[in-house]
Amino acid sequence: MGHPKINSMHLDILKEIGNIGAAHAATALSDLLKKKIEMRVPKVEMITFNEMMDLAGGPEKVVVGIFLRIEGDLEGSMFFILPIEQANRFIQHLIQDDQFDFRSNGSFIGMSAMQEMGNILSGSYLSALSDFLQLKMYPTVPGLSIDMFGAIISIGLIEISQVSDYVIVINTSISEEGLENTEMKGHFLLLPDPESFNVIFKALGVE
Amino acid sequence: MFASKEGKVVKVGIAQMDVVKSPDTIRTSGLGSCVGVVLYDETKKVAGLVHIMLPDSSLSRSETINCAKFADTGIQGLLEMLLVEGAQKYRLKAKIAGGAQMFQFASDKNMMRIGPRNVEAVKKVLKELGIPLIAEDTGGNSGRTIEFDPDTSKLMIRTVNKGVSEI
Numbered sequence: 001m002g003h004p005k006i007n008s009m010h011l012d013i014l015k016e017i018g019n020i021g022a023a024h025a026a027t028a029l030s031d032l033l034k035k036k037i038e039m040r041v042p043k044v045e046m047i048t049f050n051e052m053m054d055l056a057g058g059p060e061k062v063v064v065g066i067f068l069r070i071e072g073d074l075e076g077s078m079f080f081i082l083p084i085e086q087a088n089r090f091i092q093h094l095i096q097d098d099q100f101d102f103r104s105n106g107s108f109i110g111m112s113a114m115q116e117m118g119n120i121l122s123g124s125y126l127s128a129l130s131d132f133l134q135l136k137m138y139p140t141v142p143g144l145s146i147d148m149f150g151a152i153i154s155i156g157l158i159e160i161s162q163v164s165d166y167v168i169v170i171n172t173s174i175s176e177e178g179l180e181n182t183e184m185k186g187h188f189l190l191l192p193d194p195e196s197f198n199v200i201f202k203a204l205g206v207e
Numbered sequence: 208m209f210a211s212k213e214g215k216v217v218k219v220g221i222a223q224m225d226v227v228k229s230p231d232t233i234r235t236s237g238l239g240s241c242v243g244v245v246l247y248d249e250t251k252k253v254a255g256l257v258h259i260m261l262p263d264s265s266l267s268r269s270e271t272i273n274c275a276k277f278a279d280t281g282i283q284g285l286l287e288m289l290l291v292e293g294a295q296k297y298r299l300k301a302k303i304a305g306g307a308q309m310f311q312f313a314s315d316k317n318m319m320r321i322g323p324r325n326v327e328a329v330k331k332v333l334k335e336l337g338i339p340l341i342a343e344d345t346g347g348n349s350g351r352t353i354e355f356d357p358d359t360s361k362l363m364i365r366t367v368n369k370g371v372s373e374i
Binding site for chain 2: 049050053059060105145146147149150151152158164
């Protein structure tokens with residue numbers, strides 16, 4: 001049980017998955033905001049739960065988090081994590097309200113805009129993935145939480161923690177053009193359940 | 208949180224546990240559905256903290272078990288560590304925090320209710336071991352960072368929206 005052995009070809013496949021999914025999501029975000037969005041080369045890492053908690057600025061860093069579960073042929077958890085400042089910029093721009101702030105219990109319209117943004121982005125990520133792999137995926141309606149990163153991400157570790165003490169995460173970061181070198185980075189994190197890795201590799205004819 | 212103390216702060220990660228003696232304090236960050244369980248001996252001023260993720264080790268489908276991950280094995284393991292440090296079992300008391308539901312889903316999947324299930328499991332194990340639960344801050348839908356001071360037996364709890372409180 002636990003995670004399968006991962007070789008360099010597997011690693012390339014997982015990177016490509018992050019690439020395809022996040023590229024579509026970044027394009028969707030760019031269309032939505034009418035802004036240029038830059039995307040990094042995906043990182044695929046096998047890390048401990050505590051390394052996972054440190055990923056986006058540490059367990060106590062307050063972030064805006066979108067989370068959904070994927071069911072179907074491929075199962076796992078998916079997160080879209082944004083620093084508060086970046087989420088504020090996006091939503092202020094989207095709803096044309098420069099007073100909007102997630103820190104002061106953002107307005108209903110801003111919150112539902114964020115929820116909808118999560119819907120659109122995760123939808124484009126997963127449908128691109130589903131087309132590429134020819135696998136059925138049924139995402140749950142995304143949930144939204146503004147809280148400590150550790151508290152948000154740990155829900156994605158629950159399923160995995162029953163079989164392993166490690167997590168394989170496909171991490172693609174995006175940023176607004178001109179803000180690439182700042183801490184204003186968003187993260188698409190895909191955490192396939194351990195049993196789903198072989199499903200992915202098989203779908204592409206690699207054992 | 209306890210800024211003016213001379214002791215150090217021992218940090219406990221997810222699915223980990225540790226023990227401290229006064230003047231040191233012990234803390235864990237970013238509890239969501241996980242539960243932080245503190246066991247302490249007021250006389251010896253020694254305390255332990257375990258950051259558990261799952262209610263029961265029977266959920267494990269792996270060959271090796273990290274006992275700090277589960278309520279049953281985690282609390283038992285912490286108890287043994289405390290006895291080695293000179294704590295007396297009959298004097299041990301507990302304070303717990305966490306077990307939130309970070310996302311609301313219309314799914315009936317058990318995983319989504321993991322926070323409340325963790326809290327129930329912790330209480331059951333404490334009862335079986337005869338360790339009284341003195342205070343708790345559990346449930347809700349906020350993440351928590353907690354820190355325990357064995358000198359005062361106070362557990363500080365910080366959340367994003369409600370600031371710092373003490374139990």
